[in-house]
Amino acid sequence: MVKSQAKEIRAYLLKKIPVHPKNIVAKAAKAFACSRTTVHRHLSRLLRDGEIIKTGTTRQIIYFLKTEKNKKILIPLEPSLKEYEIWKENFSQDFESLPKNVQDICEYGFLKMLNNVINHSEGTGVIIKTKWSPESINISIQDDGVGIFHKIQKSLCIKDVREIALHLSKGKLTTDPENHFGESIFFASRFFDDFHIISSGISYIRKNLDEDWFVETTKYKNLPGTGLIMRIALGSTRTIQEVYADYQHKNSEGILKFDKTHITVMLSKLPEEGYVSRYQARRICLGLEKFKSVVLDFKNISTIGHGFVDEIFRVFQLKYPKTKITFTNTNDDVQFMINNSLSQE
Ligand SMILES: Nc1ncnc2c1ncn2[C@@H]1O[C@H](COP(=O)(O)OP(=O)(O)O)[C@@H](O)[C@H]1O
Ligand SMILES: [Mg+2]
Structure with missing residues (x-):
């Protein structure tokens, strides 16, 4: 094959790979009336030169331009x-x-x-x-x-x-x-x-x-x-370190450990359920003993049942006193239920 045609084929491949990532071989073979083997040889060269990326195997092969971001x-x-x-x-x-x-x-x-x-x-x-x-x-x-x-x-x-x-x-x-x-x-x-x-x-x-x-x-x-x-x-200012800092504490050896969590209480409630009940409290408590500190977030919760408070603040805490549970975003009703239950302990 003449040198100039080799160049032309490779230029064609670089131009058309984004358009036909899956069937570029057939397209190029047709456009240049050459064999698929010839096209593969040029694709291999572009791969070797780091200009394109190949993924998948056999019939699922897809080609990409290295510069193509999507x-x-x-x-x-x-x-x-x-x-x-x-x-x-x-x-x-x-x-x-x-x-x-x-x-x-x-x-x-x-x-x-x-x-x-x-x-x-x-x-x-x-x-x-x-x-x-x-x-x-x-x-x-x-x-x-x-x-x-x-x-x-x-x-x-x-x-x-x-x-x-x-x-x-x-x-x-x-x-x-x-x-x-x-x-x-x-x-x-x-x-x-x-x-x-x-x-x-x-x-x-x-x-x-x-x-x-x-x-x-x-x-x-x-x-x-x-x-x-x-x-x-692309312009987010959030950092990994600042998020880690919200959920990690230093242990006795000064090593940072993930031992704090934040629970959105609303997530414990299935749509068909009424107010926040003892069953939901049990779901919340599952696995909480692995944490030293837990924040319960009552955002969008208007009322909770006595059983819910009892299950978390008495039953769970009796069993796992080392896990410290605090709460946030409580309205007056929810706050009252919690205070009431805590004062009866
Ligand atoms: N792609 C997945 N397919 C099936 N299960 C998954 C997949 N990704 C995560 N999981 C499940 O979710 C759990 C939590 O994932 P992760 O938070 O990464 O914790 P880890 O990988 O340490 O177990 C895993 O233990 C696994 O059971
Ligand atoms: Mg994982």
Whole structure:
């Protein structure tokens, strides 16, 4: 082949890969009336030169320009998969121009959520997407495994899958306590502006700017696995360190430990339930003994039952006196119920 045509083919590939990422080989072979082998040879050269990225295997191969920031990458899941290699090879460069605090948050979310897919999903593949806008970056990670809510529900024998949002929001929830701490969803959901999990037809959303949680049923009931979307403004000033500082204390050796949590009481209430009851208190208390300090946030709660207060402030505290429970955002009614119960102890 003449040299100039080789150049032309490679220029064509660089121009058309963003348009035809999946069938670029066929398109180029047709455009230049050459064999697919020839096109593959030029793609290999561009890969070697670091100008393009290739993901997936055999029929699922997709090509990307290295400079192209919106990416969609399909990766078959194998136990040997290293999240840091995927980040380094395909994504880290895109994030280098961001302020360090946003870069750190994106790297944390990417690595920890992909690590979860590798360790917990039991799936066969994962799709990772980054979507850049002038204001923000979206990272989404979708696996085809057993699904996060389903996995936790089975492991903790929880009756209603909608309860899991509450347990996840507390932190220190893991289905593999020998190898894991149960921190990364807790922290990632507080680092990003929006943190969204979709699985088993349930959508679990943390909006940090409004300090709010949303749990909704979605129409995507049959979508397999777990979908995660993390979004942060490119100009966010939040830092990993300041969020850690809210939930960590120094232990006796001066080492910072995650031992404080914040619970939105509203999350313990299922829509069909009336006021906040003893059953909800039991859900709240599940696992709280792992923390030294717990803040119960009564935002949007107008009234609570006597059983709720009794279950938390008497039953749980008698059993686990080392966990200190405080409260915030109480209205007069709620405050009265708590004071009343505490004064009877
Ligand atoms: N992609 C996933 N598929 C299935 N289960 C998941 C997935 N990601 C997380 N989980 C479940 O959520 C739990 C909490 O995750 P995380 O906060 O990262 O804690 P850890 O990984 O330390 O257990 C995991 O123990 C696991 O049961
Ligand atoms: Mg994890």
